[in-house]
Amino acid sequence: MTKYMISLLLILLVIPCYADRDKLYVVSTTGMIADALENVGGDLITVDSLMGPGVDPHLYKATANDTKKLARADIIFYNGLHLEGKMQKILMTMSRRKIVCAITNGIPESKLIKPEGFDGLHDPHIWFNVSLWQEAVKKITGVLCGVDQKNAQAYQKNSEAYIKKLQTLHSWAQQQINLIPQKSRVLITAHDAFGYMGKAYGFEVMGLQGVSTVTESGIKDIERIVQVIVSRNIKAIFEETSVMNKGVEAVIEHCKELGHEVKMGGSLFSDAMGEPGTIEGTYVGMVEHNVKTIVRALSSTDKE
Numbered sequence: 001m002t003k004y005m006i007s008l009l010l011i012l013l014v015i016p017c018y019a020d021r022d023k024l025y026v027v028s029t030t031g032m033i034a035d036a037l038e039n040v041g042g043d044l045i046t047v048d049s050l051m052g053p054g055v056d057p058h059l060y061k062a063t064a065n066d067t068k069k070l071a072r073a074d075i076i077f078y079n080g081l082h083l084e085g086k087m088q089k090i091l092m093t094m095s096r097r098k099i100v101c102a103i104t105n106g107i108p109e110s111k112l113i114k115p116e117g118f119d120g121l122h123d124p125h126i127w128f129n130v131s132l133w134q135e136a137v138k139k140i141t142g143v144l145c146g147v148d149q150k151n152a153q154a155y156q157k158n159s160e161a162y163i164k165k166l167q168t169l170h171s172w173a174q175q176q177i178n179l180i181p182q183k184s185r186v187l188i189t190a191h192d193a194f195g196y197m198g199k200a201y202g203f204e205v206m207g208l209q210g211v212s213t214v215t216e217s218g219i220k221d222i223e224r225i226v227q228v229i230v231s232r233n234i235k236a237i238f239e240e241t242s243v244m245n246k247g248v249e250a251v252i253e254h255c256k257e258l259g260h261e262v263k264m265g266g267s268l269f270s271d272a273m274g275e276p277g278t279i280e281g282t283y284v285g286m287v288e289h290n291v292k293t294i295v296r297a298l299s300s301t302d303k304e
């Protein structure tokens with residue numbers, strides 16, 4: 001192949017594919033990102049999310065159908081910070097010929113959490129600080145405006161309206177969490193997905209598994225959590241919709257053997273939203289569900 005042919009091929013590859021479509025075709029990895037895109041893009045874009053309800057992004061591998069969607073996409077948005085740990089290669093390949101944007105790229109390091117035992121990497125679960133999620137929405141808006149300039153004003157307008165909604169949600173979440181008595185503000189879940197939520201709204205968080213679900217919880221993790229629950233008289237712990245909850249059940253059993261009753265506080269949406277068409281199938285709905293579930297379980301048990 002001559003040098004000329006190679007350059008021609010490269011030019012053809014980088015020409016935006018959407019030139020022959022009416023709308024941008026935008027693909028996201030997680031449902032949370034797709035929801036932000038739908039709020040900003042409205043009817044002006046077509047959004048496709050690779051990971052549906054109940055899917056664990058830490059373990060997710062792209063299917064043949066996903067590869068087709070990614071190849072067809074005009075823009076690809078992903079979370080980054082190693083959330084999609086098993087998709088890095090394909091995202092890297094796609095980034096050679098189209099815009100592939102990590103929504104967390106550009107968030108100041110001071111706002112990110114660097115948990116212990118995560119090899120010096122940052123915690124990727126930024127969506128549970130509603131204030132931080134607004135930065136992701138702004139990032140998405142900037143990219144859409146840059147690629148599709150004729151609709152930039154509309155994207156901007158939608159984005160501003162959505163951010164107002166998120167500001168209201170952030171204040172509401174804070175008011176609700178404040179209802180939990182200070183000493184009961186401990187959130188124990190299947191994996192460490194809620195670090196940003198704890199930091200933003202003021203409660204301690206502990207997960208049976210670490211920040212990623214790649215390493216399964218062992219007997220030592222169970223013993224560690226059981227000890228905390230018994231010594232601090234914690235009354236409720238939580239399962240998650242997108243990960244294995246065997247460890248959580250084992251913790252409840254072990255506590256029982258030691259004569260401490262800890263109940264299942266409910267199921268939280270951690271790394272995936274609820275079914276499409278339900279309230280929890282939206283970002284705002286998933287946050288509301290989680291906050292209500294946490295407040296109900298941790299406040300009521302304190303009165304008993």
Ligand SMILES: [Zn+2]
Pocket residue numbers: 058125191192193211212213270271
């Ligand atoms: Zn996670």
